Amino acid sequence: MIRALVIKELKETWLLMAAAALAYGWLLCGLTGWGPAAVETPTSNMFFIWINRWGIPFVDGGFDNTFIVITGLLAITFGLLQSVRESRQATYLFLLHRPWPRWAFFLTKLAVGATIILVISSLPILIYARWAATPGNVPAPFEWSMTGPAWEIWLMMPLIYLGAFLSGLRPARWHATRLLPLAASIEAVNLRVNWGMSMAWLAPIYLLFIGAICIMARERDYS
Amino acid sequence: MSDAIATHRLTKYYGSRAVVRDLDLCVPQGCVYGLLGRNGAGKSTALKMLMGMVHPDYGRVELLGEDLDRLSPATRGRIAYLAEGHSLYTNMTIAEALAFNRAFYSRWNERLVEQALDFFALFRRTRIGRLSKGERAQVSLLLALAPEPDLLVLDDPTLGLDTNVRHDFLESMVHLIQRQGRSILLSSHILADVERIADRVGVMVEGVLRVDCPTDEFKRAVRKVILEFSGVPPELPALPRLIGSVQLGSRQELVFVGFGPEQESILAALEPSRMEVLELDLEEAFIEYTRGPRRRRLALSEELTT
Numbered sequence: 001m002i003r004a005l006v007i008k009e010l011k012e013t014w015l016l017m018a019a020a021a022l023a024y025g026w027l028l029c030g031l032t033g034w035g036p037a038a039v040e041t042p043t044s045n046m047f048f049i050w051i052n053r054w055g056i057p058f059v060d061g062g063f064d065n066t067f068i069v070i071t072g073l074l075a076i077t078f079g080l081l082q083s084v085r086e087s088r089q090a091t092y093l094f095l096l097h098r099p100w101p102r103w104a105f106f107l108t109k110l111a112v113g114a115t116i117i118l119v120i121s122s123l124p125i126l127i128y129a130r131w132a133a134t135p136g137n138v139p140a141p142f143e144w145s146m147t148g149p150a151w152e153i154w155l156m157m158p159l160i161y162l163g164a165f166l167s168g169l170r171p172a173r174w175h176a177t178r179l180l181p182l183a184a185s186i187e188a189v190n191l192r193v194n195w196g197m198s199m200a201w202l203a204p205i206y207l208l209f210i211g212a213i214c215i216m217a218r219e220r221d222y223s
Numbered sequence: 224m225s226d227a228i229a230t231h232r233l234t235k236y237y238g239s240r241a242v243v244r245d246l247d248l249c250v251p252q253g254c255v256y257g258l259l260g261r262n263g264a265g266k267s268t269a270l271k272m273l274m275g276m277v278h279p280d281y282g283r284v285e286l287l288g289e290d291l292d293r294l295s296p297a298t299r300g301r302i303a304y305l306a307e308g309h310s311l312y313t314n315m316t317i318a319e320a321l322a323f324n325r326a327f328y329s330r331w332n333e334r335l336v337e338q339a340l341d342f343f344a345l346f347r348r349t350r351i352g353r354l355s356k357g358e359r360a361q362v363s364l365l366l367a368l369a370p371e372p373d374l375l376v377l378d379d380p381t382l383g384l385d386t387n388v389r390h391d392f393l394e395s396m397v398h399l400i401q402r403q404g405r406s407i408l409l410s411s412h413i414l415a416d417v418e419r420i421a422d423r424v425g426v427m428v429e430g431v432l433r434v435d436c437p438t439d440e441f442k443r444a445v446r447k448v449i450l451e452f453s454g455v456p457p458e459l460p461a462l463p464r465l466i467g468s469v470q471l472g473s474r475q476e477l478v479f480v481g482f483g484p485e486q487e488s489i490l491a492a493l494e495p496s497r498m499e500v501l502e503l504d505l506e507e508a509f510i511e512y513t514r515g516p517r518r519r520r521l522a523l524s525e526e527l528t529t
Contacts, residue, residue: 004327093274093304093306093310094312096275
């Protein structure tokens with residue numbers, strides 16, 4: 001059952017995964033000087049995001065800001081796609097009548113979505129770090145601890161995904177109120193990135209969102 | 224033996240409007256039950272409540288003897304549900320949809336799948352998004368029947384299909400679903416479809432189940448009486464079981480639920496030049512029944528609940 005649902009989710013989202021891979025590829029090309037997107041000037045504006053090829057990787061190269069935008073967009077699109085598509089196609093009526101607990105459907109969906117986001121978004125960090133660690137590429141020492149802030153952002157991106165999923169799942173009369181969970185998740189990330197909120201808050205916030213999704217999945221009408 | 228479906232005072236409000244009100248529905252084991260009603264009568268909402276897709280504001284549901292709130296996956300696996308519009312994953316091929324569905328069921332009749340694919344002339348590699356409405360309905364039916372359910376709940380399965388496709392679909396449905404003890408609840412506003420297969424009918428009007436009786440009894444009960452007068456028809460006296468009347472010149476058309484000697488003698492006293500009592504088929508009976516004045520229907524509903 002889990003396998004069948006995982007395969008279904010992967011098939012429905014592969015296009016988005018491919019788009020995310022392209023976006024990360026573009027970012028890496030800009031930062032490392034590879035391929036057609038190579039940036040020959042010290043700083044470059046790629047879609048209004050400043051990156052600096054000659055900066056110290058993960059410190060002042062602009063990686064984090066660009067990474068947060070690309071991964072955030074990926075997480076939002078993923079969450080909305082997984083929840084809104086089923087509503088639009090009225091396939092919840094088909095899916096949720098399969099003899100399996102309702103929470104299991106939603107937790108499997110969430111597990112697939114969060115795993116995909118974590119796996120895909122870990123690749124640019126790993127590739128960029130590997131490039132930065134290779135002697136001759138950057139005229140500065142490299143420590144793996146320099147990737148710490150990038151990994152923190154990476155760890156928070158599924159939260160935005162959960163916020164988007166809950167927004168897509170939650171029926172509301174107005175789009176503005178429907179998007180409240182997404183706004184809340186973005187604010188939680190903002191509190192950590194810009195205001196130094198403790199990482200210890202992350203686990204309870206994750207649990208809160210997962211719990212809210214399970215309750216919403218059980219309580220809402222599928223009409 | 225418990226009923227396949229039993230509801231107790233099932234009620235659902237959207238805002239201040241009761242879409243379904245105090246629905247006491249009982250579908251015995253082995254019965255083919257046709258739930259009729261005009262658009263917006265509350266049929267789909269009622270069926271969605273039965274399947275747990277919509278939460279009732281009041282009331283409870285039992286399916287195959289189990290309370291819906293505590294319905295086990297095993298029992299749900301014995302129930303097939305075809306939602307209105309045949310919502311399927313359009314990006315899947317038929318083979319993928321079958322494989323996906325099969326993963327959830329312990330019972331799966333592969334022979335039936337092969338027979339049905341052959342019968343419907345469907346190819347496993349065809350993408351569902353490329354199928355016509357009729358073919359999609361056939362795939363829905365196939366997916367519903369493959370796990371050999373004991374109870375089928377079909378929400379307007381022929382909606383949107385043209386006459387030929389609808390006919391073929393019903394033929395195949397009758398052919399495929401006939402099995403001893405299988406219970407079917409079918410909603411439709413195409414009365415001819417229901418008339419062909421239902422043992423029992425229920426008629427919902429404005430969210431209320433007004434009629435719940437055997438199909439033949441409903442047809443027998445609703446009668447149209449045509450009275451011809453030489454001049455303008457006289458004022459009608461109080462007529463028990465009258466649900467509608469139309470005057471067309473010197474002609475008066477009356478619709479009764481339960482026309483008998485009592486009504487006949489009252490009408491004869493009006494001295495019409497001609498009196499004709501017409502039997503109606505289910506569709507005519509349904510139309511006449513559902514378009515009468517509301518207070519009449521309320522008064523007569525009790526007469527038909529047997």
